[in-house]
Amino acid sequence: MRDSPAGCEIVTENNPIYLDYNATTPIAPEVADEMSPYLYEHFGNPSSSHSYGARAKKAIEQARKRVxxxxxxxxxxVIFTSGGTESNNFAIKGAAVANRSKGNHIITSAVEHPAVAEVCGWLETQGFRVSVLPVDSYGLVNPDDLQDAITRNTILxxxxxxxxxVGTIEPINTLAEIAHEHGALMHTDAAQSVGKIPVRVDELDVDLLSLxxxxxxxxxxxxxxxxxxxxSIAKLMHGADHEANRRPGTENVLEIVGLGKACEIAxxxxxxxxxxxxxxxxxxxxGLLESLGEDRLKMNGHPERRLPNTLNVSxxxxxxNTLLSEIGGEVAASAGAACHAEEVDVSPVLEAMQVPVEWAMGTIRFSVGRGTTSRDIARAVDVVTxxxxxxQPDQFDVGTVVVEEKGEHRLTQYTHGLGCACKLRPQALEEVLRGLPIPDDPAILVGVETADDAAVYRLDKEHAIVGTVDFFTPIVDDPYWFxxxxxxxxxxxxxxxxxxxLFALSVVGFPSNRLPLSVLHDILRGAQDKxxxxxxSIIGGHTVDDTEPKYGLAVTGIVHPDKVLKNSTAMPGDVLILTKPLGLGIITTAIKRDLVEKSVAEEARExxxxxxxxxxEAMNKIGVNACTDITGFGLLGHLREMALGSQVDVELNSGxxxxxxxxxxxxxxxVVPGGTLDNLAxxxxxxxxxxxxxxxxxxxxxxxxxxGGLLISIPESRAENLMKQLHDRGVKWAAVIGRVISEGQGRIVVKA
Structure with missing residues (x-):
């Protein structure tokens, strides 16, 4: 097997082996060389009549010929656009609008890219009717299904x-023949096929094609x-008569030149x-099959009608996501499913192909390219295996897994989620708890009925114990800080x-087959110091072997029964005070993606x-009506619990x-965690x-x-004194953020 052509290799000495060419490709050296003059000396506007403009115009037309x-x-x-998404929008919306007098029916498939599926979905809101064709277990559309679905009102x-x-290649020319027999236009999104297999519009018999x-x-x-x-297709944008009066706007000469050269090379x-x-x-x-066996590895997509560079396996x-985290330092690839606490999000493509969940949840797409070498493949096989x-240590006769000590371990790379953002969605938690009996023990002062922060159980007239348990996946990379x-x-x-x-017990989930035990030692040391x-003192606990690290404490405390603070006792006229800033979920997500400076990460960590x-201590000294801490459900989620439990409506000043x-x-x-979007929804x-x-x-x-910080509901007459106490004690972020406006049903009004 030959290695990649000279000048096309991706340097992998200090970087992961790149096997994600279906996501994007590097700019070819020849392409960059062709573009370079148009970044500097050939900067003219192609619509200008002087020599600068003429040079740019000639370059565009040469590129057009190459495409x-x-x-x-x-x-x-050939019309130049800003990319595949615009091309798809232009084709689909343009054809629909231009041909609406002929009908309003559009047919697509269940495995389309969002750049097609979302466009069709939007057109449904505009009065068009959309039929979605199923696919078989290989991801292939059956032409007979198109024949059954198409009508005289079908326009596209x-x-x-x-x-x-999965790389499956659809029978486009057969589908086009059916479309044309019924007077409909045929469009195909060829973003993935161009440059990998022959793509000739005369052979495909299409009317519109995107790349x-x-x-x-x-x-x-x-x-x-x-x-x-x-x-005939309608314009998406209106302006001057660029691109044969189809797509207005001064042409992107630099990148058009690059696309032309890339097509020539392809x-x-x-x-x-x-x-x-x-x-x-x-x-x-x-290599993967020989190492893992057919009972542990399944290929998705058609075995023959498939892009030559694409390997989708389960x-x-x-x-x-756990597998990608495990190999991410050495191999770059893409997942076909995302596993959350309450469900597995399987890609629509795998779902349409009816891949069983136990396989679909472990789906990875590997896509090779010009720069892939034989050494890359051999190493990737070893790393993935x-x-x-x-x-899956129980699936293989590998004996005891011993994880080597090797430098620093970035804990956030060993988990699919971060901290409290991994909580069950509020909607899911409500569904689980609904219908469960509520204990009627009279000694229970705070139970499950108010979604409070902890349980409180009265021992006698002077003493009540408070119990809580909380644990989550790593929010930072350093084990001690976690x-x-x-x-x-x-x-x-x-x-x-x-x-x-009073005391605490550790709750530990630890992947002993992925991380050395020294990492767990550092986690426990950080918790003990805190x-x-x-x-x-932390005086015991429980551990389980898990696929990813998790840690937390079950804490027991004590309080006088008459001094218990609940989240359900806010009163009209109260002022709302928050003691820590928001944004931790967003910042920690950015940390995991290497998108923030060290100083920002350190501030969030501390x-x-x-x-x-x-x-x-400050609020206990002053006396408050209600309190809760802000964690996984966000400020709005926890404020909603407080307002609903207290039967009040509140006003929040976002500024x-x-x-x-x-x-x-x-x-x-x-850069937003999924848990945050779930909270907002x-x-x-x-x-x-x-x-x-x-x-x-x-x-x-x-x-x-x-x-996060404490959210405190306090009578307005005491608010100023509390704010002084908080600032005197070094709680520098404390701020008045709103008020309880009246009795109500838990509504929140957010003002600018």
Whole structure:
């Protein structure tokens, strides 16, 4: 087997082996060289009549010819766009609008990319009727299903050429023949197939075809749409008459040149590349199959009608995200499922193919490219095989797994979620608890009925014990800090009840087949140091072997029965005070993705490890009506529990809520944990947002916190004194954020 062509290798000496070419490709050196002059000296506007403009215009037309040559069409049938998504939108929306007088029926398939599926979904809201064709177990559309679904009102059939996940190649020319027999247009999304197999529009018999530059070693942000001569589609945008008066806007000359060169290379080297792709892909599959066996490995997609570079495989009983975390330092690939606490999110493609959940949950897509070498494949086989065996030690005769000590271990890479953001969704928790009997022991002062922070049980007239348990997956990479933050988070429930902690027990889940026991030692050491700071001891606990690290404490505290603080006793006229800033869920998600500076990460880490003891002592001294701590359900979620339990309505001033620096910008960049979005979806029916409150701020108010601050409801007459006490004790973030406005049903009004 040959190695990759000179100049196309991805340097992997200090980077993971790249096996995710279906996600994107690097810019080919020849492409970069071709583009370079247009980054500097050839900067003219192609619409200008002088020589600078003429040079740019000639470059665009040369690129257009190169794209047309690859697709075997006329140059005037190629329109440049910003990428595959725009091309799909242009084709589908444009065809639907232009042909609406002929009908309103569109047919697509169950395995389309969101750039097609979401467009069709939107068109349904505009009065179009959309039929979704099923696929077989290989992901293939049956032409007979199209024949049954198509009607005289059908104006467009849009089916992808090759699937981005499993690589299955659809029978486009057969489907096009059926479409044309009934007077419908045929569009295909060929983003994944161009450059990997022959894609000739005359052979496919399509009217519209989309391609994306970054899939063929061109830059991101450039694509093209083939529009067959005589095909009528409406414009998406309006302006000047660029691109044959179909797509207005000054052309992106630099990237158009890059796409043209990439298409020229793809056509020139297609046969050689196809052979290389197939050989590397098959060697990867055979290596995994020989190492793991057919009972542990399943290939998805058609065995023959499949892209030569794509290998989609399922590892039985393994969580895909856990496997990717395990191999991520050495191999880069993509998951086909995401496993959460209450469910497994299987990709729509695998779901449409009816891949059983026990297989689908462990699905990984490997896609090779020009830069993939024989050494890469051999190493990838070893890395993936070893990881699967560690994650399934009971499935293999491997004896005791001994994990080597090796430098630092980034704990967030060993889990699919972060901290309290891994809680069950509020909706799911409500469903689980609904219908369960509520204990009627008269000694229970606080139980499950108010969704409070801890349970309280009266021993006698002077004493009540407070019990809580909390544990989660790593929120930071450092084991010591993970232990400290987990302990602080668990202790917070005791403080929120107005109680004093007495002792704690450890709750441990640990992947001894993935991490050395020294990591667990450091976690426990961090927790013990934090417990000592709180004035208590950890005097026991329980451990289980798990697929990912988890840690927390079961804490017991004590309080006078008459001084218990609940989350259900807020009163109209109260002022609401928050003692720590929001944004921890967003910041920690960014930390896991290596998107923040060290100083930002350290600030978040220290804030999460900070005990709520000082804030609790201040409020106990002043006297308050209600309290809760802000953790996984976010400020809005926990405020909703307080308001509902207290039967009051509250007002929140979003501009007064303290927020960590960088969190707002990260939220705007969509660096948001799934738990935060679940929180926001849950509270929306109970929250009235002022129109001036931006969506970013709404996300921050629902952000899933770990070891967050206390939310205190206090009579207005005492609020100033409490704020002074908090600031005097070093609780510098404490702020008045709202008020209880009246008796009510738990509604929240958020003002800008």
């Amino acid at each position: 047309a040559s690859l697709l075997n069409c006329s140059a005037h049938e 059939v849009t089916i992808m050429h090759a699937n981005n996940e 994306a530059g970054h899939k063929v070693y061109a830059p991101k942000g450039i694509g093209a749409l083939y529009i067959k001569t005589g095909t 056509e020139r080297d297609l046969d050689e590349n196809m052979k290389h792709f197939r050989m590397t892909r098959d060697r990867l599959y055979q 590892f039985r009983g393994v969580e895909a 070893d990881a699967v065996r560690r994650l 232990g400290a933050i987990s302990a602080a988070n668990s202790l917070s429930d005791i403080y929120a009840m107005g109680a004093k902690p 417990a000592q700071e709180a004035g208590i 804030l999460m490890a900070e005990l709520n003891r000082d804030a609790a 007064s809520v303290p927020v960590l620096r960088e969190a707002r910008a990260l939220a705007g960049a969509n 849950y509270v929306r029916p109970y929250v009235s947002f002022d129109v001036a409150v931006p969506e970013v701020d709404r996300i921050l108010l629902a952000d899933a916190q770990t070891s």
